Amino acid sequence: MPVNICVLAKQVVDPEMPAAAFRIDPDARQVVPPANIPPVVNGFDENAVEAALQIKDEQGANITVISSGTTFALDVMKKPLSMGADELVLLQDDAFANSVDSFFTVQLLTAAINKLGGFDLIICGRQASDWDNAQVPLGVAETLGMACITLGKKVDVQDSKVVVERLAPDGFEVVEADLPALVTVSNELGQPRYPTLRGIMAATRKRPTVWTTSDLDVDDAQLEPRLTLHDLFVPERDQDCEIIEGDDDADAARQLALRLREDRLI
C-alpha cells in the first residue's frame, strides 16, 4: 500500500537575499518583499519534501503538499511537484497576512487536512525562515491528536509505523510511533533533490487545488487572533570593530594574539 503523505510547505522571502535588501514597512509591521528577488519554498520544507520522496522511492507514496498564504508565486510553489510530489493544495486568503499567529494558520491547515480525508504521515520543516515560530507542525499534531516526533534527520516507514532518527544535542535517538503521525525535519536530513526536466514538465501540467477560508469548515471562535504584533524593527548594531593591522596577514595575526593577551581574553 502506498503511504498517504502530506507535506506542509510555506512560501517565504529568500533568506539568502543580501542584508541590504532586507527592509521593513514599520507602519504595516511587515517585511517588504524585495522587488527583484523571487520568493522561495522555505528551506526546511524542501527537506520535508525530500523526506517524503525518499519514502516514495522506497515503497511508493502519494504526496500532497499544502501551503497557506495571501498570494503565491505559482512557479515557486510548484517546485515540490517538479521534485516528484503528486498534488498541490493552496489555501489562499488575505486573512493569512497575519502569519505571526501560528494558531490561526493551524486552524485552517487542520481543516484542509480533514477535508482531504486525513493522512498516514504528515512531514513538516522544523520552522519557517520568516517568523521562525516553529509552532505550526506541533499545533497541527496537537489539534489532530497525532503522535509527534520533532527534528528528524532520517524518516522511514516500516509496516504501520514511522521510525525517525531524531537530533539530540549530543548525537541522535531513534524514535518510533504508530501511524498516523507527524514528523518535523531539519537540514541535517541532507540536500533536497533537484527537479528533473521530466518532473518540471509534469508539474507544468498539474493544476493546484485552491481553497479560501470559506471553503473550509472552521469554528469562528477558533479564528480569533492569539497573538498581537505591536512592533517590528531592525535591531541596532552598536559594536565597533577594531581592525587589527599588520605588515601582512601573518603579522596581523601576531598582533591579534598580543591584543587578546593584553585584554586577558587568552
Added chain:
Amino acid sequence: MADATGILVFGDAPDGQLASTAQELLAAGRALADALNQELSIAVIGADVADAPQQAIAHGADKAYAVTNPALADYHPDLFLSAMQTVATEANPGIILIARNNEGRELAPRLAFRLGVGLAQDCLEVSADAETGRLLANRPVYGGSAIAVVSCTHTPQIAALRPKTYEPLDADASRSGQVVAFPVDIDAAAAKTRVVDVVKEEAEGIKLEDARIVVSGGRGLGGPEPFSQLEELAGLLGGAVGASRAAVDSGWVPANYQVGLTGKTITPDLYITVAISGASQHMAGCSGSKAIVAINKDADANIFKEARYGVVGDWEKVIPALMETVRELTQS
C-alpha cells in the same frame, strides 16, 4: 479565566539539581512578578526532584511545586506535557514561562495549543506592559534580521525564552518560600512515541556549550581539512570547536558542531570566527559571547559589524601565525 494570576515557570532537575535554564526563567519571572506585584511559582518536574524546589526558592521563587511521578524519570514529551497541563490548570497562572531548550522547543507550542492560547516563541526579553499589565515579548524573526514585539491575547500568556539570555539570580538561601508536594497521575498510555535507541556522537574534549573559548569555522574554509587546524588552535586555548550551518550542511563536521538559530546557543568569553560571514542565523547562536573575533578576507562581511576585533586576511596565513604566537605566549 478571569482570576488567573501569578507567574508560573517550568523547570527540570537532572541529577536532582535545578537546571540552569530554570534558574534563568526564575530571573525573568522574578522581574515580572515584582513589576506586577504577583507571586512567582515554579513547577519542577521529574521522578524525584530532590532539593531542586528549595534551590528554586533560593533563586527567586515564592512557591515551588514538586511535580513528581516515577514515569517522569526520563524526558518524554507526551508525559511531561500531561504533567504540565495538570499543573497549569491547578495553579491557574496569568503568565507561563518555558525555556526554549531542546525539550521546550516541543513542549511550549504543544502546551499552548492544548490550552488554546498563543505562544510568544524564542523570546530575548519579556516585560509587563505598564498600562495593561499584559506580557510584552521581544523576539527575533527572519533569522534575527528583525525583532518583533508581540503579546498574547488569551490567558494564560505563554512565552518561551531563548536560553542564556537571562542571567540567573545569585542563590540566597535565606529567601523563604513554600514547597508544595504535587504528585501527578500520569497515564503511561499517553506516550505515543517510543525511543528505541540512543546514539552518542559527542566530540572529544570540552563541550561546546561549556567552553570559555570557542573557535568556529565557516563556508570560507572550503573543505573539512582546515578544521584540524581549528581543533589545534582550540586545543592550545583550552577551548572547543564549532561551525556555521554552511560547514555542517557541506558535511565537513558533524551536526552537533553547529552554532546558530537551529544549532547550539553558546555564550563563551571569547568567540573566534574563521571564514564565517556572520549571517544573522549564525549570530543568533553566539551573540551573547563576551568578545567576538572575526577572521575573514572579505572586509565587507557582516561579521565585522558584530565583532570586537577583526583581521581582514586569508585564514590560511592568519591561523598558523596566530597559533605560533599563542604558543609563545602560553609557554612564557
